[in-house]
Amino acid sequence: MVKLPLRPWRKPPPILVFMLAVMLPAAALVVASVAYLRHMQRDKVIEAVIQRDYQQTLAIAEKRITERAFEVSGKAVKQFPNAGQPDQLDNFLANHPDITHAFIWTGKGQMAFRSRPERMAEPDFQAENKKLASEFDAWFAIESEEMMAKVKAAAAADGRNFYFINETVPRGDRLLYESFVFLIPRGSNPEHPALAGFAYDEDYLKSDLFPQALNEVLPYQNPGDTSHPHQAMMIRKAKDDHPLAASMCWDGGAPEVERRIDGVFSGLILGIRPEGTTIADISNRWTRIAFMILGALSLLMGVGMILAYRNVSSELALAKLKSDFVSNVSHELRTPLALIRLYAETLELGRISNAGKHQQYYEIIRKESERLTSLINNILDFSRIEAGKKEYSFRETDVADLVRNTLESYRFEIEQNGFQFEQKIDNDLPPLRVDREAIARSLLNLVNNAVKYSAAEKYLGVHLYRRNDKVNLEVVDHGIGIPVKEQVKIFEKFYRVGDPLVHNTKGSGLGLSLVRHIVQAHGGVLAVESAPGRGSKFIITLPVQNSEVQQASA
Numbered sequence: 001m002v003k004l005p006l007r008p009w010r011k012p013p014p015i016l017v018f019m020l021a022v023m024l025p026a027a028a029l030v031v032a033s034v035a036y037l038r039h040m041q042r043d044k045v046i047e048a049v050i051q052r053d054y055q056q057t058l059a060i061a062e063k064r065i066t067e068r069a070f071e072v073s074g075k076a077v078k079q080f081p082n083a084g085q086p087d088q089l090d091n092f093l094a095n096h097p098d099i100t101h102a103f104i105w106t107g108k109g110q111m112a113f114r115s116r117p118e119r120m121a122e123p124d125f126q127a128e129n130k131k132l133a134s135e136f137d138a139w140f141a142i143e144s145e146e147m148m149a150k151v152k153a154a155a156a157a158d159g160r161n162f163y164f165i166n167e168t169v170p171r172g173d174r175l176l177y178e179s180f181v182f183l184i185p186r187g188s189n190p191e192h193p194a195l196a197g198f199a200y201d202e203d204y205l206k207s208d209l210f211p212q213a214l215n216e217v218l219p220y221q222n223p224g225d226t227s228h229p230h231q232a233m234m235i236r237k238a239k240d241d242h243p244l245a246a247s248m249c250w251d252g253g254a255p256e257v258e259r260r261i262d263g264v265f266s267g268l269i270l271g272i273r274p275e276g277t278t279i280a281d282i283s284n285r286w287t288r289i290a291f292m293i294l295g296a297l298s299l300l301m302g303v304g305m306i307l308a309y310r311n312v313s314s315e316l317a318l319a320k321l322k323s324d325f326v327s328n329v330s331h332e333l334r335t336p337l338a339l340i341r342l343y344a345e346t347l348e349l350g351r352i353s354n355a356g357k358h359q360q361y362y363e364i365i366r367k368e369s370e371r372l373t374s375l376i377n378n379i380l381d382f383s384r385i386e387a388g389k390k391e392y393s394f395r396e397t398d399v400a401d402l403v404r405n406t407l408e409s410y411r412f413e414i415e416q417n418g419f420q421f422e423q424k425i426d427n428d429l430p431p432l433r434v435d436r437e438a439i440a441r442s443l444l445n446l447v448n449n450a451v452k453y454s455a456a457e458k459y460l461g462v463h464l465y466r467r468n469d470k471v472n473l474e475v476v477d478h479g480i481g482i483p484v485k486e487q488v489k490i491f492e493k494f495y496r497v498g499d500p501l502v503h504n505t506k507g508s509g510l511g512l513s514l515v516r517h518i519v520q521a522h523g524g525v526l527a528v529e530s531a532p533g534r535g536s537k538f539i540i541t542l543p544v545q546n547s548e549v550q551q552a553s554a
């Protein structure tokens with residue numbers, strides 16, 4: 001049987017997870033939105049939606065025109081004279097200035113056809129009256145029964161005892177669209193049947209009924225308001241492109257959507273268009289805005305992702321630094337402990353007879369425990385600083401004494417390590433208010449680094465001097481030095497230069513960040529001057545007259 005080697009599943013790097021989980025869906029969303037917008041543009045989806053909306057408005061307009069015609073004519077029908085009172089027709093016309101003609105027919109040759117008396121002086125109008133009177137008489141003689149049946153059918157259908165017929169009537173050289181209402185007048189009976197009616201002429205329809213109905217249907221008809229495009233409607237005759245009547249905002253041009261009227265005003269056509277623009281323009285503008293919004297959103301998303309990416313990367317870098325720190329620190333703890341144990345056990349076994357050796361072993365044990373203490377102190381200080389609980393106790397101090405004493409306990413060790421040690425401490429330095437332990441720890445950290453990061457040329461210089469209102473403490477070595485681009489980073493917590501020379505040296509990456517914190521708490525500045533291969537100089541600058549500053553920053 002062949003055994004396949006089991007491949008362990010490797011966790012993908014977090015940045016890859018970030019790219020897959022956040023960037024890919026975001027990019028897919030943008031691409032899908034662009035494709036969708038393109039499809040809307042190509043298939044003229046928005047135009048179709050607007051056209052559908054316009055068709056609906058036209059249907060509503062037709063309904064409103066019909067309702068209004070029924071309202072007006074229904075009222076007139078109620079006041080129409082009795083079949084036996086043709087002499088009342090003039091009176092009826094006087095009470096209804098919107099009506100042009102009114103008539104009662106009681107049998108062939110018995111037609112009372114009256115037109116507006118005040119216009120009868122106009123020859124064209126008079127001719128129209130005569131023509132209609134004789135034509136209607138002839139027409140009714142043939143079709144009166146059928147027409148009466150239509151009136152009855154309308155009454156049975158919706159209680160409306162009249163119906164409309166539209167005719168094109170010549171008046172002089174004009175061809176007018178006139179709307180006739182037919183009814184059975186009161187007093188008509190089977191023995192003496194009568195048919196009656198009245199007419200609205202084109203002038204009334206176009207100046208009154210149509211514009212009113214159209215404006216009622218369209219909302220927001222304020223021509224001064226340019227915040228959104230207005231819709232405008234018109235009504236025209238089938239064979240004439242000029243509008244018979246139009247709504248308030250109609251600004252000419254051809255309608256973009258039309259609807260043929262079938263009902264009361266058959267033969268007319270309703271049209272609609274946006275004011276001052278076209279449906280295609282509206283659609284283009286919409287897609288342009290949508291593209292712009294999408295672009296802006298993508299930009300924001302991109303910026304957000306860059307920020308998130310940078311944040312994730314820096315968190316990852318910090319996590320790596322922390323894990324390096326843990327391994328470094330454990331190593332640093334283990335080595336001195338092992339040494340202490342080894343030398344203590346050797347001494348315990350009493351195998352060493354040589355007094356000099358004894359002394360040497362004790363020294364090693366002391367030095368290693370000091371290393372341990374300083375490491376643990378660094379870690380404790382660091383955690384206090386991180387938790388914001390670090391406290392300083394500032395006391396008037398002779399800094400020259402403090403520096404001298406701190407270095408004294410190390411002088412021997414430093415010189416034993418083969419270092420040339422130079423100490424220059426100026427006299428007559430003013431006393432400073434400092435936290436002695438913290439300043440001593442800062443100095444030791446710098447001295448330790450100088451020792452740790454020196455290779456062939458072993459030199460350590462410590463200088464303390466006054467410069468104007470500042471006191472400078474310099475620690476100089478001729479060690480491996482620090483590249484310029486690393487010189488800012490070395491003060492960050494956990495940071496260690498990625499040089500193999502540094503990695504062969506034990507360290508936690510905490511020392512300089514601690515020193516900087518301490519110096520800043522004293523109102524001072526920590527600086528570095530260094531060149532790779534040439535050595536480094538760390539300078540702590542403390543202000544002289546600064547007791548208040550120190551207290552505030554503490």
Ligand code: ADP
Nearest residue numbers: 449450453490496497502507508509510511512
């Ligand atoms: P550690 O020494 O424990 O690594 P520090 O915070 O004291 O941490 O120092 C940070 C880094 O700065 C060191 O890892 C080293 O790379 C660099 N460094 C500090 N002091 C010196 C020095 N005197 N010479 C060269 N490099 C130094």
